[in-house]
Amino acid sequence: MSQRADMFIVGAGPAGLCAALRLQQLGYRVVLIERSAAWPRPQIGEALTPGVKNIVDFLDANQALENVPHLTRLPTRLSWRSRTAETVAHADAAVVDRSAFDAALLRLAIARGIEVHQPASLDSVGGRAGDWQLAFSTPHATHQVQARMILDAQGRRNSQPRQMLCAPRLSAMWAEIAESDIPSELAHVTQVEALEQGWLWGTRLPDRRYRIMLLSDPLVSRQLGQGRPESWLRHHCGASSLFAGAARQPFCSPLQMCAATPYVAVDSWQDGRLKLGDAAFALDPISSSGVEKAMRFSLQAAIAIHTVLQAGNEAQRTLAHDFYQQRLIETCARHHFWTAAYYRQAWCSEQPFWQERSTPGMAAAPGNREALLMSEALQQEIDQLASYREPVIQAGLDMQTSQMIRFHHLVQIVSLPCVTGDKVELRPAMRHPHLERPLAFWENEAILPRLEILSQKAALSSVLDLLGQSMNLQKARRLLSWLRQRGLVEIVSD
Incomplete structure (x- = not known):
C-alpha cells in the first residue's frame, strides 16, 4: 500500500x-x-x-x-585588477x-x-x-x-x-595540501589570482588542509595540459605570484575535477x-x-x-509559476551580468579566456523554442540591468507641506509577483532607471497603491496623510526623502 x-x-x-x-x-x-x-x-x-x-x-x-x-575572518589576498596583490577583509564570510x-x-x-x-x-x-x-x-x-x-x-x-549554457564552458580541478606542507604565506589567507588562461582560488579548510582550485577552459586544459591535469594545475601555480610556493608541495588528496559551467x-x-x-x-x-x-x-x-x-x-496558480520563473531568471541573469563585469576587470582581460566571458549576453540553442524563450527572458533582464544608472544623490525634501511633488516622468507602475506572508500576490511596483529592480516594498512597507497619487502633482501634506494610514509619519517622511534623493520624485511648481 x-x-x-x-x-x-x-x-x-x-x-x-x-x-x-x-x-x-x-x-x-x-x-x-x-x-x-x-x-x-x-x-x-x-x-x-x-x-x-x-x-x-x-x-x-x-x-x-x-x-x-x-573558519571566519580569513582575509582575502587578491591579484585581479593588476598583478600586484591587495588584501581585502571579509569579516562576515565563512569557510x-x-x-x-x-x-x-x-x-x-x-x-x-x-x-x-x-x-x-x-x-x-x-x-x-x-x-x-x-x-x-x-x-x-x-x-x-x-x-x-x-x-x-x-x-x-x-x-x-x-540545460542552456549561460557562458562558455568552464572546468574546475583541485587538490589539497596537508597542514605540515602549507607554505607559511598561504596559511591564514584565502587567495584569488587571475591568470591568462583561467584563475586560481585557494583557502584554508576547517580540517587544516589547504585547497587549491584552478578554473579554466576544459578544451584548452586538454590541449595544452596534454592529458595531465595535475601537471596543468602545478604549472599554473608555478606561473602565479600568489601560489608559487605551493607549486611543488605534495598533494595529500587525489586531484579531482568537475564541470563548473554556469547554466x-x-x-x-x-x-x-x-x-x-x-x-x-x-x-x-x-x-x-x-x-x-x-x-x-x-x-x-x-x-x-x-x-x-x-x-x-488558475490565475493564482499562474502567478505562482510566474514568480518562480522570474526568480530563476533574475538569479541567473544578475549573476551573469555581475560576473561578466568582473571578468572585464581582470588585468589579463584581453586574453581569449577572459574575452569570451566578459560580454553579458545570452545565446539559445538553435531550434529549441523553450531555450529561445528562456534566452529572451534572460537577455531582457540583462538589458534592464545594463540600463540601470547609479543615481546622483540629491537633497531630500525640506518637508514644507505646501510643496507640490510628483513622480519623475520615467517612473512606471508595473505589476509584480511578490511574497506577502507565505504566499505570492500580485503587487504594484515602481520601475525607473535609478532602481536595480522594480520597487514594491520599502523597509517592509508596501508603498503602492498609496503613492500612485504622485502620478500627478500633489501637495506634500496630502501624500503624507495617505502614507500615514499605513506607517508612522516619521517613516513616511523618510520614504519621500529617499525617493527624492534618488530622483524618483520631483518638486513641481504650483
Missing part, C-alpha cells in the same frame, strides 16, 4: 534540505530520498557568503549548525566543512519529522500533478509513495539536454514537478555565492509551491 505525502524531494543537498525544512514549517508532509550511500558526502563549495546566515536564522537552524567546523554542514541540515530535517530514506534510488514515476505515484528502493525494501508534488534537487547532471534548466517548472538548486541552475563559481543562491531559491520555490497548493483559481 502506498503511503501519502505532500512533497517528494529527491536530493539531500542544501537546496533539497532547505525546501524540505521550509515546506515542513508550512505544514506539509515531506518525504526525502538521497541516493548517496556514503554520508556525509565529500563536497566543494565551502565558502559561504554572509546571506546564508539570514537563511539559517529564518529556518531556525542556528543551534543545529553551531557545531559545524568553520565551512561542507560535508558537516549538509549532514547537520539532514539531522535537523529528521529531528523535525521529515521522513528521510538514505541511500535510496528512485525507480519509477507515474500519475500526474497532485497525484504522483512513485516507487523507490532502499537496500532492504521497495517503497510506494503517493505525492502531490515532486521536487528534483539532485544537483548538477552534465548530460541533461534541457539554467529550461524545464525547471513542469506541472507538479519543480527543480531546485543545481538541478535548476548553476552559477559561475567566481562569486562563491552558489550555496546561498541555491538555498534562497529553494525558499522562494517553497512559497510558489504553497501558493499553488492553496490556490483557489
Whole structure:
C-alpha cells in the first residue's frame, strides 16, 4: 500500500534540505530520498557568503549548525585588477566543512519529522500533478509513495539536454595540501589570482588542509595540459605570484575535477514537478555565492509551491509559476551580468579566456523554442540591468507641506509577483532607471497603491496623510526623502 505525502524531494543537498525544512514549517508532509550511500558526502563549495546566515536564522537552524567546523575572518589576498596583490577583509564570510554542514541540515530535517530514506534510488514515476505515484528502493525494501508534488534537487547532471549554457564552458580541478606542507604565506589567507588562461582560488579548510582550485577552459586544459591535469594545475601555480610556493608541495588528496559551467534548466517548472538548486541552475563559481543562491531559491520555490497548493483559481496558480520563473531568471541573469563585469576587470582581460566571458549576453540553442524563450527572458533582464544608472544623490525634501511633488516622468507602475506572508500576490511596483529592480516594498512597507497619487502633482501634506494610514509619519517622511534623493520624485511648481 502506498503511503501519502505532500512533497517528494529527491536530493539531500542544501537546496533539497532547505525546501524540505521550509515546506515542513508550512505544514506539509515531506518525504526525502538521497541516493548517496556514503554520508556525509565529500563536497566543494565551502565558502559561504554572509546571506546564508539570514537563511539559517529564518529556518531556525542556528543551534543545529553551531557545531559545524568553520573558519571566519580569513582575509582575502587578491591579484585581479593588476598583478600586484591587495588584501581585502571579509569579516562576515565563512569557510565551512561542507560535508558537516549538509549532514547537520539532514539531522535537523529528521529531528523535525521529515521522513528521510538514505541511500535510496528512485525507480519509477507515474500519475500526474497532485497525484504522483512513485516507487523507490532502499537496500532492504521497495517503497510506494503517493505525492502531490515532486521536487528534483539532485544537483548538477552534465548530460541533461534541457540545460542552456549561460557562458562558455568552464572546468574546475583541485587538490589539497596537508597542514605540515602549507607554505607559511598561504596559511591564514584565502587567495584569488587571475591568470591568462583561467584563475586560481585557494583557502584554508576547517580540517587544516589547504585547497587549491584552478578554473579554466576544459578544451584548452586538454590541449595544452596534454592529458595531465595535475601537471596543468602545478604549472599554473608555478606561473602565479600568489601560489608559487605551493607549486611543488605534495598533494595529500587525489586531484579531482568537475564541470563548473554556469547554466539554467529550461524545464525547471513542469506541472507538479519543480527543480531546485543545481538541478535548476548553476552559477559561475567566481562569486562563491552558489550555496546561498541555491538555498534562497529553494525558499522562494517553497512559497510558489504553497501558493499553488492553496490556490483557489488558475490565475493564482499562474502567478505562482510566474514568480518562480522570474526568480530563476533574475538569479541567473544578475549573476551573469555581475560576473561578466568582473571578468572585464581582470588585468589579463584581453586574453581569449577572459574575452569570451566578459560580454553579458545570452545565446539559445538553435531550434529549441523553450531555450529561445528562456534566452529572451534572460537577455531582457540583462538589458534592464545594463540600463540601470547609479543615481546622483540629491537633497531630500525640506518637508514644507505646501510643496507640490510628483513622480519623475520615467517612473512606471508595473505589476509584480511578490511574497506577502507565505504566499505570492500580485503587487504594484515602481520601475525607473535609478532602481536595480522594480520597487514594491520599502523597509517592509508596501508603498503602492498609496503613492500612485504622485502620478500627478500633489501637495506634500496630502501624500503624507495617505502614507500615514499605513506607517508612522516619521517613516513616511523618510520614504519621500529617499525617493527624492534618488530622483524618483520631483518638486513641481504650483
